[in-house]
Amino acid sequence: MxxxxxxxxxxxxxxxxxxxxxxxxxxxxxxxxxxxxxxxxxxxxxxxxxxxxxxxxxxxxxxxxxxxxxxxxxxxxxxxxxxxxxxxxxxTGWKYSQNAVICTVEHSVENYCAWQRFLPAGPIALLPIGDKFSNIVWTMNPEESSDFKSMKEDDFVKAVNHALDYGYGSHPKSSLPGSAGMFSWLRGNVTIFANESFEIPPKVTKLASERMAFPLSLMxxxxxxxxxxxxxxxxxxxxxxxxxxxxxxxxxxxxxxxxxxxxxxxxxxxxxxxxxxxxxxxxxxxxxxxxxxxxxxxxxxxxxxxxxxxxxxxxxxxxxxxxxxxxxxxxxxxxxxxxxxxxx
Ligand SMILES: Cc1cc2nc3c(=O)[nH]c(=O)nc-3n(C[C@H](O)[C@H](O)[C@H](O)COP(=O)(O)OP(=O)(O)OC[C@H]3O[C@@H](n4cnc5c(N)ncnc54)[C@H](O)[C@@H]3O)c2cc1C
Structure with missing residues (x-):
């Protein structure tokens, strides 16, 4: 054809x-x-x-x-x-009261894996695109997105690493029922079982593109x-x-x-x-x-x-x-x- x-x-x-x-x-x-x-x-x-x-x-x-x-x-x-x-x-559709901040970032080593962490305001995803580069898709409320889009590059990189690593809380430990780690669920963090190690993605070293913010919607x-x-x-x-x-x-x-x-x-x-x-x-x-x-x-x-x-x-x-x-x-x-x- x-x-x-x-x-x-x-x-x-x-x-x-x-x-x-x-x-x-x-x-x-x-x-x-x-x-x-x-x-x-x-x-x-x-x-x-x-x-x-x-x-x-x-x-x-x-x-x-x-x-x-x-x-x-x-x-x-x-x-x-x-x-x-x-x-x-x-x-037919509706707008979510969320924006996504997207950009490309560089690591010191190659990232082979797609990562996503669910944070209170929305998920942050780190998607490998080859070599030492990944794309970030970070969902947050619109006010936050304009701050994160305009903040200094170094501060943004720190914020990304912090979100991917600690995600507004300490690393989740055991989430087995009855254990103290159960409370990590109450904070809405990603959870793991006691015998699984909590992995973190390779550190982001710098921004490799400009940051853009998109309103999110269903259509x-x-x-x-x-x-x-x-x-x-x-x-x-x-x-x-x-x-x-x-x-x-x-x-x-x-x-x-x-x-x-x-x-x-x-x-x-x-x-x-x-x-x-x-x-x-x-x-x-x-x-x-x-x-x-x-x-x-x-x-x-x-x-x-x-x-x-x-x-x-x-x-x-x-x-x-x-x-x-x-x-x-x-x-x-x-x-x-x-x-x-x-x-x-
Ligand atoms: C912030 C954000 C993050 C996302 N993250 C993910 C993710 O992690 N994983 C995932 O699977 N999906 C993700 N998506 C969704 C994904 O990007 C889209 O589903 C996908 O790109 C749709 O592909 P498409 O080819 O239909 O449209 P598009 O990718 O939008 O491509 C449309 C193309 O048509 C061209 N075009 C437009 N108008 C004209 C015209 N008049 N004449 C000629 N050419 C034209 C455009 O330039 C573009 O090249 C995300 C979306 C957003 C907004």
Whole structure:
């Protein structure tokens, strides 16, 4: 199948040189799907324009002045998707009263592991990106985020190391029922059993990028598909980053869409046909809404600082972390490989 990518970023890492030629480094500015036949003069020699006039192609206008025609437009243009807006898909959602401060940091040694620590105001994650660099995603309330974004670099690095190491408390010790360590649960810290050692990530030595703060929200498109347009990834849904599942949900969409398109091609269907695209919508809407409800529930559970609830959620997180099949099934469900974690 011939595919063309429109991207306003030069950071796409595509090895295939033939495919590279199909990438337009430009911005989508407008899209028309339903031409009014009176406004189009159909020249029998201009077959593309004629197909567009008959509703068999969508027309895309780019910021560099080029126009493209396509049987199917896949909107994978992120949470502020222009494809979604131009197609007229409405969304439902809400803002969390939390921001994420993100940046890249450097260590003195290579970090091979993704780390996350749940703090009272929200989780901090340290995600390795190769060499001695990691990305930080630190969730906190909006006032704190502007302080952490603007504080001196040295102070920020100290604050990150402190949060990853002590996380507003001493290292948790035993959390076995009946032991004194039980109280670490009451503070909402990550807990460990007595025979497990508490590990800390490699120290951050300096900032390697500017700091940015993003407001966090949940957003879900009411529709993913109409004739010749379909949404995948953040264009269709955005979730709280606390479980790091945003990318997996997008992969799940991409796998499902490519399979359904292949099934359509196999029986000679037009890949922009709404009946085909609605199959994708039905499959992924159910999967995405289930995962969004689970993640929103996590976010809400972690927003309440109430002793007994802290105990329950620490136990639940601990269970999910150490019951490997459950942990694996949460991840594979998000990426579309199987049914909901607790029902498979
Ligand atoms: C603070 C934060 C932390 C996160 N942490 C994690 C995490 O730890 N793990 C995880 O799995 N997920 C995380 N996510 C979510 C994750 O980033 C997204 O789910 C994922 O990037 C979505 O991929 P996407 O390709 O759908 O959209 P995007 O990554 O947003 O990509 C959209 C692309 O489309 C381009 N584009 C936009 N408009 C146009 C246009 N008009 N024309 C041409 N190109 C256009 C953009 O430049 C961009 O390159 C986090 C999100 C946030 C906000």
């Amino acid at each position: 011939l595919s063309i990518v429109i991207s306003d970023t030069n950071k796409l890492n595509v090895q295939d040189t033939d495919f590279q030629k199909k990438i337009f480094h430009s911005r989508l500015t407008s899209m028309s799907l339903n031409p009014s036949s009176s406004s189009i003069v159909v020249d029998s020699t201009a077959s593309t324009e004629a197909s567009y006039a008959r509703g068999r192609l969508a027309k895309l206008e780019l910021s560099d002045g080029n126009s493209l025609y396509a049987k199917l437009v896949v909107g994978s243009d992120g949470g502020k998707s222009q494809v979604r807006e131009l197609a007229g898909f409405k969304t 879900h498109a009411n529709e993913y598909a109409s004739k010749r347009v379909v949404l995948i990834g953040d264009a269709a849904h955005t979730v709280h980053p606390l479980a790091g599942q945003g990318v997996n949900l997008g992969f799940g969409d991409a796998f499902a869409l490519s399979r359904i398109i292949a099934e359509g091609i196999a029986v000679g269907m037009d890949i922009g046909e709404v009946s085909l695209l609605k199959k994708y919508e039905a499959e992924r809407k159910l999967a995405n809404m289930t995962m969004m409800a689970i993640l929103d529930g996590f976010q809400k559970a972690y927003s309440v600082d109430f002793g007994p609830l802290n105990i329950l959620r620490a136990a639940a997180l601990h269970g999910a972390h150490f019951i490997s099949p459950l942990k694996r099934s949460i991840i594979s469900y998000a990426s579309g490989e199987q049914r909901p974690p607790l029902f498979s």
